[in-house]
Amino acid sequence: MSLLEVASLDAGYGELQILSDVDLHVDEAEYVTIVGPNGAGKSTMMKSVFGLTTYMGGRIEYGGTEISGYDPEQIIREGMGYVPQNDNVFAPLSVEENLEMGAYIRDSRPQEAFDRVYDRFPILRERSEQRAGDLSGGEQQMLAMGRALVLDPDLLLLDEPSAGLAPDLVDEMFDRIDRITESGTAVLMVEQNAKEALRRCDRGYVLVNGENRYMDSGDALLNDEQVRQDFLGG
Template sequence: MSEHASREASLPDDEAGLLAVRDLDAGYGDLQVLSGVDLDVRDGEYVTIVGPNGAGKSTVMKSVFGLTTYMGGEIRFRDEPIHELAPEQIIHEGIGYVPQNENVFAGLSVRENLEMGAYILDELPQDRLRDVYDRFPILEERESQTAGSLSGGQQQMLAMGRALMLDPGLLMLDEPSAGLAPDLVDEMFDRIDRINDDGTSVLMVEQNAKEALRRCDRGYVLANGQNSYMDDGDALLDDEEVRQEFLGG
C-alpha cells in the first residue's frame, strides 16, 4: 500500500465497471458545483464519497440520477451514456436512489410505499416484496401503518426497501445515517453491508466519514466540487494528510 493515498481519481479503463463518471461538470441552474469529477463503481463494489460540507458529495449522486443541470463530461452505466435520461428511465436501467431527507411518502402505508418503488412494472413483483420483507421484517409487521408514523430508523429502512423493489444493480444512498440515534447507526451500516454482500453495488455519501471508510471497499474524498483523494477505504483512513484535512486528526 502506498504511503499516501492516490490523487488519481479514475480507475484504468480496463477496470472500469458498472458506473463510470468522467470529468463531470454539473450544478443547479447557472451555479456550477462540480468540476471535472471522476468516479467509478465496479460490479459488486461498495464505494463511499466523503468530504466536508458543501463539497458536492450529494450533487455527484443527484447528477448520476439526472437531477442536476448537466454541464459536461461523461456518465456511463453498464457502458451506456445516461446523462440525457430522465430519472424514471435511469431507474429502468438499474439504479436505485435513496435521497437524504423526507425519503418516504408519509401519507401512504408502508406497503403502498413499496408498491410505488415498483411503479414502472406492470405487476407488483411479489418475489421482490418478499425479499424486502425478509430483509426488513419490521416493514412487514407495520405493512398497513402510514409511513409517517414510523420511527426515523424504520423510515430509512422503508426508503431502502423501496429502492430495492426493482433489484437495482447499483444502490445510491445519500447520508443513510443522518438523523439516526447513535445506537441505530451501526445497525444501519450492518444492513448496508448485507445488501452489498448479496451482490448489489453500493454508492454512499456519508457525513460519518470514519465509519463509512471502514466499511467500504473504496473511498473518494471530495473537496470544493473536485476529487481530492481516492483509495481503498482503509488506506484513506491510515493516510496522514487525509486524516489531518478531512477526518479531524
C-alpha cells in the first residue's frame, strides 16, 4: 500500500481549477520528484496534498486514511510535514523558537526531537539563539526543513528547496535531502533543477498544464529523448 495515494485529483484556488485528473503516489521511504514547465501546477499539487488549495474532486489518501478536504493542522497530525518555497521561517524568532513552532501541536517541549534536528543540521545548534531572519539562505532552508522534521513525519513535502540558493550550496542541499530519505522519511519534492532532482530520486512525474504527462523512474525520465527535449533542455 502506498503511503500517499492521489487519484483523479481536481484542485485550484476559489473557482479557478489548476489541476485536472492528476494521479500520483509515494511509497514508504520513497523519494519522488515533480518536474515540469513554469505554470504547470507543480506547487499547486504540493499545496493540494497539504490542504492549502480548494479541493474540487478526486481522492487523496495518506497512510490508508482519506484526507481529501482536510486542513493543514489535521494533515500534520496524520504525520506529514511541508516546507513551502517562500516565507518558510519566522524571521523575528530565534532558531530554537522556530523549532518550537514546528512542535506546536505537542503538549510538551520535545527536546529529543530538537536534538535530532540539531544532530542532522549542526549549524542550527550553533545558531540556536540567533534570529532566523539573520541566517543565510542555506541556513534558513535547513531551519525550515528542521522545523518540519521536528514531529518526525513519515512524508516530507519540499517545494523548490534549492530556489534562491547560491550555486555552491545546491549540491549540499540535495545531499541533505538524500540523507533524509536514507533515514526512512519519504520525500515528495517539486524542484526547478529538474536534471539533478531526477538523477537523485526514485521516481519522477512530469506535470504539464495541471495534468500528468509522464511518470517513470528518475533515470528513465532523464534518458527519455522526448522528456529531455521538451522539459530538460535537451
